[in-house]
Amino acid sequence: MTERDAEAPGLARLAGLIADETRAACLLALLDGRAWTAGELARHAGVAASTVSEHLGKLVAGGLLTEERQGRHRYVRLADERVAQLVEDLAAQVAPQAAARRPRTLRASSAGSAMARGRTCYDHLAGRLGISVTDALTGRGLLRQDTGFALTDAGLGWFDAAGIPLTATGRRPLARACLDWTERRPHLAGVAGAALCKHALDTGWCVRIGSERAVKVTPAGEAAFRELLGIDPVALR
Numbered sequence: 473m474t475e476r477d478a479e480a481p482g483l484a485r486l487a488g489l490i491a492d493e494t495r496a497a498c499l500l501a502l503l504d505g506r507a508w509t510a511g512e513l514a515r516h517a518g519v520a521a522s523t524v525s526e527h528l529g530k531l532v533a534g535g536l537l538t539e540e541r542q543g544r545h546r547y548v549r550l551a552d553e554r555v556a557q558l559v560e561d562l563a564a565q566v567a568p569q570a571a572a573r574r575p576r577t578l579r580a581s582s583a584g585s586a587m588a589r590g591r592t593c594y595d596h597l598a599g600r601l602g603i604s605v606t607d608a609l610t611g612r613g614l615l616r617q618d619t620g621f622a623l624t625d626a627g628l629g630w631f632d633a634a635g636i637p638l639t640a641t642g643r644r645p646l647a648r649a650c651l652d653w654t655e656r657r658p659h660l661a662g663v664a665g666a667a668l669c670k671h672a673l674d675t676g677w678c679v680r681i682g683s684e685r686a687v688k689v690t691p692a693g694e695a696a697f698r699e700l701l702g703i704d705p706v707a708l709r
Contacts, residue, residue: 596665
């Protein structure tokens with residue numbers, strides 16, 4: 473058996489963990505980067521709490537989730553950015569089929585529009601908002617996309633001047649391309665993408681809306697993105 477063949481059982485186990493609709497729903501919900509309780513995930517997935525607890529146990533044992541306990545409450549979150557990238561990349565592959573199905577209710581249509589306009593993808597900005605920011609950084613020579621994503625020297629200076637610290641942790645790249653499943657184009661991820669998203673939420677440039685990953689740019693955010701990156705506020709609405 474070759475070394476590559478030896479990886480086959482592990483790959484099959486990983487695929488089996490994700491190949492369940494309830495577990496997939498939990499993984500997609502956790503792409504918002506926050507910790508959820510089993511009860512919250514059960515309501516989101518539309519299953520009983522006992523059912524989702526069994527699924528979460530498998531995902532934790534398989535290394536896709538980590539769990540934290542606070543008193544009687546058990547919280548779970550994605551294990552790390554690599555798991556988030558895996559889930560987002562897989563979601564991008566099925567997005568065309570999902571988009572072809574019309575929402576059944578006005579509420580579902582509104583939620584889908586909000587997610588497409590702007591959302592978090594684990595810990596960075598996605599949707600039209602994420603693409604607008606990525607395009608603006610690239611157009612101003614702050615981000616290169618020719619040989620993969622990379623911040624230029626001017627880009628590093630821009631983050632510093634904007635008061636957005638870039639703290640590298642582990643082997644996570646400073647800048648990474650993440651395929652946007654609604655826009656079908658890459659947006660900024662990695663340390664820089666996470667730092668920018670955190671700053672946008674901490675300063676009130678963006679606020680979360682609804683119970684999923686959707687975010688909305690505030691008037692203060694529109695002014696900041698226009699001043700710092702020249703983004704037309706209309707593109708953020």
